[in-house]
Amino acid sequence: MEGGCCRLDVDMGMVIRLGLFGLLALGAMAVEGSAPAPPPLPVMPLPSYRQLRFQRQEQVMFFHFGVNTFAGNEQGDGTDDPSIFNPEGLDARQWVREAKNAGFKVVILTAKHADGFCLWPSAYTNYSVKSSPWKDGKGDVVREVSDAAREEGIEFGLYMSPWDRHEPVYGDTLRYNEYYLGQLRELLTMYGPISQFFVDGNKDPAAVDMRYLFDSWFDTIHQLQPNANIFSDDGPDVRWVGNEAGVAGTTSWSMMNRSLVTIGGPFEDYLNVGDPYGQDWVPPECDVSIRPGWFWHENQQPKTVDSLVDIYFKSIGRNCVMLLNAPPNQTGLLQETDVAMLREFRSTIDHIFSKDMASKSQVSASSTRGGEASPFRTEQVLNDDLEEYWAPEEGVTAAYLTLDLGSNKTFNVIKLQEAVHLGQRVRGYHVDVMQDGEWEVVTMGTTIGYKKLDRFKQVQSQLVRIYIDDARASPLIASVGLYLDTRSGLGCDMNVTNCVS
CATH class of the missing domain: 3.20.20.80 (Glycosidases)
Known part of the structure; x- marks a missing residue:
């Protein structure tokens, strides 16, 4: 069938078996199945x-x-x-x-x-x-x-x-x-x-x-x-x-x-x-x-x-x-x-902030709204467009992202950003890195909002996991970045959030 909004390839035997109405129903199912999941509902209030x-x-x-x-x-x-x-x-x-x-x-x-x-x-x-x-x-x-x-x-x-x-x-x-x-x-x-x-x-x-x-x-x-x-x-x-x-x-x-x-x-x-x-x-x-x-x-x-x-x-x-x-x-x-x-x-x-250690990561998640082919897939957290974001499944308020950096990278700063045009949501998170085969907490906090920058003791790891522990509604993460502050004398303890230089 050509000339319309889509094309459905079938053989004549199928047409005979299904009949015209059956074929139209199959076409409708195909179109419906290709539609992306809609964005989650906003959480009020919203910014102008x-x-x-x-x-x-x-x-x-x-x-x-x-x-x-x-x-x-x-x-x-x-x-x-x-x-x-x-x-x-x-x-x-x-x-x-x-x-x-x-x-x-x-x-x-x-x-x-x-x-x-x-x-x-x-x-x-x-x-x-x-x-x-x-x-x-x-x-x-x-x-x-x-x-x-x-x-x-x-x-x-x-x-x-x-x-x-x-x-x-x-x-x-x-x-x-x-x-x-x-x-x-x-x-x-x-x-x-x-x-x-x-x-x-x-x-x-x-x-x-x-x-x-x-x-x-x-x-x-x-x-x-x-x-x-x-x-x-x-x-x-x-x-x-x-x-x-x-x-x-x-x-x-x-x-x-x-x-x-x-x-x-x-x-x-x-x-x-x-x-x-x-x-x-x-x-x-x-x-x-x-x-x-x-x-x-x-x-x-x-x-x-x-x-x-x-x-x-x-x-x-x-x-x-x-x-x-x-x-x-x-x-x-x-x-x-x-x-x-x-x-x-x-x-x-x-x-x-000259080099983002996370920019070429492979990103996976505990779940993704609409699946990995949806507009809310995990790779959205690696670009600079804050209108694009990762979202977990509907109704999920505790979820995580895992970043595979491809090899061991050294960093001591993490950037997290929410898609705040749909409301501020996150009220608890922590970040782990893989050290000697075990996950180890490097920072934790409450809110993220438009931008959160956490500093912690310099670590070297290939795997980073960002846990959203609690949120007002499904967390929408727009951006994640990892950076290295090479200034001396930072003196940050491992579990201190936003530590003082």
Whole structure:
């Protein structure tokens, strides 16, 4: 039979024996049998498109810059004279170029910190760059950074402090929220696409009656910049991780219940871990500065490369996005020492992940949804497409993958990734390697999420087995990788998960 959607080769004797209706039934069975198994049902809640894009960006850079840079403050009181702001050598392209070279996909600028000084010529206040000697009052830092980001092909984000210690109407809920929304509209309509808008809960403790109308702010941001992720303590799109050390919890869920958190409240532990029963998808972002302070100070030194790599493993490697602050100096450039650390950090990360020992493995599993010819076969864990994944049989929540590396390979890092577009599922796993004919545990953990990176004592083995011990529903593993960190002095014990460098 030809000319239709398929062909079924039979002889005339079969036609006579089966009759026309029998032959049509056989053809229907053949077509039905060739259909692949459908994907498993998603487990709610699910990430939005912009949240998936956010997690896949992995690295975001913060630029804290303003009058604090020149006054030597971490948080100004709004009385510093704008005349001190004069970064004569400002080169936003240098900032963005070094961020891009270090692997960062987004840059966020502090358009206004709590001191109230605006890095753009706002129509609502004179406490801004237009009252400074920089470029004779005609400069616009927000413009320069947004243009540089666009030219370098990376995304641009903004921070605008809710607390404004200069603005006289602060403390009057109605008037200040109108003022804030007016400046918000300027930033969201004058500088092109915004990837992330960062809002914290910073507030004058003496202004007990002052309320921030966050819902109005957030709706305005999404109205004017529909692709922007909003960061605050509790989202709605991205949540604070609960500390400023850049460290996510060893258990790290992308879910939480936003109704349990008040912005600016004491919820650090809840934000750090997330909630396996959470109804809202709000992935964490780990904020940390390369220096002891958030703004540049002359006598401060940047973190070491080993410290930055450790933060990488404890943020990106724990289902989080790494938000690293690199503050420009009074000249208007990233400091040479900071640039050197960023470059060495990138080189070290590239070296660690340059060779995947698992890339040519033969992979088998305890079971596979639809069999090994299905779209969910085990080999999917070896490619970089996170929309493709291995899935066990329907209803199975405990399963394992076995990797045969072909020969003994040496490694001390494992990467695991879930297909989180269908929900975060895994809540317990461990990894074994074959040593002298016996399986030996090298690492164990709870959550995986978008990405989990575990470090352990260096081992040599041909066989690796990844056990999913418990999951909210059938585990969907999108990627597995094995790597060797050759730096000396790692000092990791065999059974320590995400051990400290």
